[in-house]
Amino acid sequence: MTKQVQQLDRVIIRFAGDSGDGMQLTGDRFTAGTAEFGNDLSTLPNFPAEIRAPAGTLPGVSSFQLHFADHDILTPGDAPNVLVAMNPAALKANLGDLPRGADIIANTDEFTKRNLQKVGYDGNPLEDDSLAEWRLHPVPLTSLTVKALEGFTLSKKDAERSKNMFALGLLSWLYHRPTEATIQFLENKFAKKPDIAKANIAAFQAGWNYGETTESFSVSYEVKPAKLPPGVYRNISGNQALAYGLIAASVQARLPLFLGSYPITPASDILHELSKHKRFGIRTFQAEDEIAGVGAALGAAFGGALGVTTTSGPGVALKAETVGLAVTTELPLLVVDVQRAGPSTGMPTKTEQTDLLMAMFGRNGESPLPIVAPSTPSDCFDAAIEAARLAVKYRTPVMLLSDGYLANGSEPWKVPSAAELPDISTEFATGPNGEDGVTFLPFKRDAETLARPWAIPGTAGLEHRIGGIEKAENTGNISYDPGNHDKMVRLRQAKIDGIAQDIPPLEVDDPDGDARVLVLGWGSTYGPIAAAVRRIRKSGGKVAQAHLRHLNPLPANTGEVLRAYDKVLLPEINLGQLALLLRARFLVDIISYNRVRGLPFKAEELAGVIQDVIDSE
Amino acid sequence: MSEIQNGRGLSLVPKSDVKLGMKDFKSDQEVRWCPGCGDYAILAAVQSFVPELGLKRENMVFVSGIGCSSRFPYYMNTYGFHSIHGRAPAIATGLAASRPDLSVWVITGDGDALSIGGNHLIHALRRNVNLNILLFNNRIYGLTKGQYSPTSEIGKITKSTPMGSLDKPFNPISLAIGAEASFVARTIDSDRKHLQSVLREAAEHRGTSLVEIYQNCNIFNDNAFEPLKDPEQRDDITLRMEHGRPIVSASKAVRRAADGGIEVVPRAEVREDEILVHDAHRADPSLAFALSRLDEPSFEHVPIGVFRSVERPSYDELMAGQLEEAVGDRGRGDLDDLLLAGDTWRIG
Numbered sequence: 001m002t003k004q005v006q007q008l009d010r011v012i013i014r015f016a017g018d019s020g021d022g023m024q025l026t027g028d029r030f031t032a033g034t035a036e037f038g039n040d041l042s043t044l045p046n047f048p049a050e051i052r053a054p055a056g057t058l059p060g061v062s063s064f065q066l067h068f069a070d071h072d073i074l075t076p077g078d079a080p081n082v083l084v085a086m087n088p089a090a091l092k093a094n095l096g097d098l099p100r101g102a103d104i105i106a107n108t109d110e111f112t113k114r115n116l117q118k119v120g121y122d123g124n125p126l127e128d129d130s131l132a133e134w135r136l137h138p139v140p141l142t143s144l145t146v147k148a149l150e151g152f153t154l155s156k157k158d159a160e161r162s163k164n165m166f167a168l169g170l171l172s173w174l175y176h177r178p179t180e181a182t183i184q185f186l187e188n189k190f191a192k193k194p195d196i197a198k199a200n201i202a203a204f205q206a207g208w209n210y211g212e213t214t215e216s217f218s219v220s221y222e223v224k225p226a227k228l229p230p231g232v233y234r235n236i237s238g239n240q241a242l243a244y245g246l247i248a249a250s251v252q253a254r255l256p257l258f259l260g261s262y263p264i265t266p267a268s269d270i271l272h273e274l275s276k277h278k279r280f281g282i283r284t285f286q287a288e289d290e291i292a293g294v295g296a297a298l299g300a301a302f303g304g305a306l307g308v309t310t311t312s313g314p315g316v317a318l319k320a321e322t323v324g325l326a327v328t329t330e331l332p333l334l335v336v337d338v339q340r341a342g343p344s345t346g347m348p349t350k351t352e353q354t355d356l357l358m359a360m361f362g363r364n365g366e367s368p369l370p371i372v373a374p375s376t377p378s379d380c381f382d383a384a385i386e387a388a389r390l391a392v393k394y395r396t397p398v399m400l401l402s403d404g405y406l407a408n409g410s411e412p413w414k415v416p417s418a419a420e421l422p423d424i425s426t427e428f429a430t431g432p433n434g435e436d437g438v439t440f441l442p443f444k445r446d447a448e449t450l451a452r453p454w455a456i457p458g459t460a461g462l463e464h465r466i467g468g469i470e471k472a473e474n475t476g477n478i479s480y481d482p483g484n485h486d487k488m489v490r491l492r493q494a495k496i497d498g499i500a501q502d503i504p505p506l507e508v509d510d511p512d513g514d515a516r517v518l519v520l521g522w523g524s525t526y527g528p529i530a531a532a533v534r535r536i537r538k539s540g541g542k543v544a545q546a547h548l549r550h551l552n553p554l555p556a557n558t559g560e561v562l563r564a565y566d567k568v569l570l571p572e573i574n575l576g577q578l579a580l581l582l583r584a585r586f587l588v589d590i591i592s593y594n595r596v597r598g599l600p601f602k603a604e605e606l607a608g609v610i611q612d613v614i615d616s617e
Numbered sequence: 618m619s620e621i622q623n624g625r626g627l628s629l630v631p632k633s634d635v636k637l638g639m640k641d642f643k644s645d646q647e648v649r650w651c652p653g654c655g656d657y658a659i660l661a662a663v664q665s666f667v668p669e670l671g672l673k674r675e676n677m678v679f680v681s682g683i684g685c686s687s688r689f690p691y692y693m694n695t696y697g698f699h700s701i702h703g704r705a706p707a708i709a710t711g712l713a714a715s716r717p718d719l720s721v722w723v724i725t726g727d728g729d730a731l732s733i734g735g736n737h738l739i740h741a742l743r744r745n746v747n748l749n750i751l752l753f754n755n756r757i758y759g760l761t762k763g764q765y766s767p768t769s770e771i772g773k774i775t776k777s778t779p780m781g782s783l784d785k786p787f788n789p790i791s792l793a794i795g796a797e798a799s800f801v802a803r804t805i806d807s808d809r810k811h812l813q814s815v816l817r818e819a820a821e822h823r824g825t826s827l828v829e830i831y832q833n834c835n836i837f838n839d840n841a842f843e844p845l846k847d848p849e850q851r852d853d854i855t856l857r858m859e860h861g862r863p864i865v866s867a868s869k870a871v872r873r874a875a876d877g878g879i880e881v882v883p884r885a886e887v888r889e890d891e892i893l894v895h896d897a898h899r900a901d902p903s904l905a906f907a908l909s910r911l912d913e914p915s916f917e918h919v920p921i922g923v924f925r926s927v928e929r930p931s932y933d934e935l936m937a938g939q940l941e942e943a944v945g946d947r948g949r950g951d952l953d954d955l956l957l958a959g960d961t962w963r964i965g
Contacts, residue, residue: 248956421952461675
């Protein structure tokens with residue numbers, strides 16, 4: 001039987017199942033196949049903080065959404081075209097996001113009376129008419145998998161566990177994905193358990209064959225490769241890109257990297273990644289707590305290392321005093337905050353932009369520091385290098401604000417060559433800097449950057465003491481002099497403010513130059529905002545877009561940009577933190593749009609908000 | 618893993634080409650402790666002892682937390698870092714772990730090390746980072762003007778405890794031994810010779826050495842250690858511990874007790890061969906712990922000296938060893954190779 005093949009320009013698939021069903025792995029593998037095929041793509045994993053929530057319950061549902069297309073795309077997609085539901089809980093938890101007419105592939109074996117009752121279904125939605133608005137494909141995934149593996153000496157339980165690979169095989173057939181890489185992956189992953197490897201490959205192939213022979217699927221789909229700029233690509237998540245950015249920063253700064261960190265969701269993967277790369281001279285130190293993590297990083301920085309600490313919001317709160325010490329001792333330090341939903345423990349696996357004001361002001365005293373925020377998963381690489389550049393050049397702690405959406409999301413990345421990366425190296429002090437030619441003044445500043453010398457232990461003649469007590473200008477000796485304190489407070493502020501001259505101006509994307517509404521964003525909202533702006537323009541609307549990477553100091557032209565438009569709309573996944581800063585600083589009446597749901601914005605949602613603002617002109 | 622080259626604490630620290638003296642280690646800063654403070658004696662003892670180590674001055678770093686004792690680094694003409702309350706062991710850990718060529722000293726007090734910084738102290742000890750931690754124990758909060766500390770005796774009347782403190786104090790030696798410390802010692806601010814001999818052993822120990830220094834605060838807790846200084850009784854109550862020698866004071870001796878523990882008895886009542894001979898290098902810490910328990914705030918008898926000194930790989934060496942091993946196996950990392958590792962594809 002030859003089946004019909006239909007061309008699509010883009011598809012959004014969501015794999016959903018129990019936390020133990022292997023949905024993240026399934027999504028990762030489908031992503032790898034899609035990347036290899038050459039589509040542009042963007043992913044959104046969504047999983048509970050619990051390692052194994054009670055099986056079959058709504059809180060235990062884990063999902064992975066993948067958007068792939070024959071053109072460049074900006075987000076993981078608003079609403080899935082296809083939902084793979086491994087059990088009733090997965091169906092119930094995700095049905096609300098599913099537009100009418102979308103495909104549902106449901107694992108009928110798990111729709112038992114007990115499982116249905118667990119999530120509050122009175123009847124079986126696969127058998128009554130409640131799913132009539134969607135295209136339902138009931139597939140007994142578990143029993144088909146077990147049947148396919150009859151020839152293997154596996155327990156029933158082990159055989160059932162391969163059902164995610166059966167589903168992957170079926171979806172790979174449905175969307176014409178290449179299979180070799182997945183087979184290779186399974187062989188490597190289970191290299192020490194060849195039986196399990198063979199069983200998983202058999203399940204994967206059985207899923208593919210099922211698609212080809214079953215009548216449940218009469219059509220398969222093709223999404224042609226995207227036309228992206230030439231180059232070598234790989235798929236990369238935000239956390240991996242950030243880790244690679246830190247390694248690149250260490251190489252480009254010619255400083256050994258020292259990471260002091262304490263495990264915390266969703267930042268731990270950066271620690272895991274960096275701990276694998278000792279060949280780059282990287283020291284990773286899993287500290288006893290968040291405070292020790294940043295303390296050790298600062299101690300290493302005093303000794304001449306690129307000191308880094310990685311954490312999430314609760315950890316930043318704990319590190320605040322040490323970051324203040326770095327501000328006043330004027331040592332380079334990188335503080336990576338992978339923001340998550342707060343306050344307190346909040347929702348550890350969900351995303352938010354709610355730490356901006358903590359990054360700005362969350363320390364005692366006047367303690368300014370630069371803040372840099374990446375805009376996409378792959379941008380975490382460049383943002384990490386930029387944050388390190390500022391830390392090293394200006395001898396200051398820098399806050400790098402990623403978030404859970406960037407950390408776990410992924411996209412294709414055009415891999416740069418090391419030769420293209422900026423040189424961010426600096427010089428250690430080697431001799432006296434006093435006018436008498438013999439004295440060393442640890443707090444004498446560079447006239448241009450206002451940075452103080454970085455004199456590391458082991459350098460003869462530059463022995464000096466630093467600390468948290470206020471220091472006299474130039475000498476760094478303890479000083480309680482009122483005038484000196486006022487001066488030092490202002491100097492530290494001026495040093496950070498001056499960075500505005502060393503960063504690119506805020507660029508505005510306004511193709512015709514006649515938009516009256518500017519939509520501004522920062523951090524991970526870039527994708528949804530840009531996608532929304534495209535929609536508005538496609539339907540003939542005029543809107544300008546600008547996105548801030550440097551939150552402190554702001555680019556020198558920020559006020560000018562804001563004042564050039566009748567209306568400035570600022571969507572944030574918080575209650576208006578950047579809006580508060582901009583209103584205070586520029587007296588511009590920012591229109592905020594805020595949702596704090598632990599999820600990224602949807603492009604359609606933002607397009608509606610932008611349109612409303614345009615219409616109110 | 619690379620083999621541990623040398624168990625000695627100073628083997629990786631460069632030696633000075635010139636002979637340095639006490640004056641070379643005095644900074645130009647005015648010392649601002651209260652007149653009569655025990656910290657002066659400790660500072661003078663350290664300044665006059667460190668030249669003996671023969672190290673380059675620029676390779677010595679003093680890191681401190683907050684408290685009276687933590688002003689110490691300002692007075693040493695070496696590199697110094699006066700940090701924040703309780704965090705000196707953490708900051709020093711990052712420094713020492715990444716710079717094995719430094720001799721790193723942590724100056725802390727009973728409040729700094731055992732209250733706010735207790736967590737960092739125990740973890741530094743178990744990791745065996747190459748640090749020398751000098752814990753100035755005056756059993757009081759001085760800089761905040763006289764509250765009880767985690768080493769104050771129960772019932773201590775202070776500004777914050779007008780009816781007496783309620784909590785049982787830490788015994789810093791017991792705590793350190795319990796935290797897997799490889800070097801633990803006690804000495805007194807007023808006994809310069811003993812203080813310096815303990816510091817020397819601590820400096821030469823590779824790994825974390827914890828030295829508790831009984832230090833008098835003449836403002837808020839004067840004479841806290843008076844029995845150990847009073848010529849009338851000090852020789853009787855001070856049990857000197859020297860490796861390979863019987864543990865005795867002028868009139869007392871330590872011996873194995875019938876119940877399996879150890880006890881202090883009048884020296885006249887024991888035969889010489891019954892007296893416990895000190896073994897600081899004993900792998901099993903239980904005897905050192907038992908010795909630490911002889912000391913009660915009453916000062917009936919107080920063991921002084923090195924409780925425990927055992928060889929164990931230090932954290933910085935182990936960390937450097939893993940780096941060397943990783944490079945040895947696959948060569949130094951190359952950024953282009955890293956970025957291109959894994960699944961890639963080419964467009965155009």
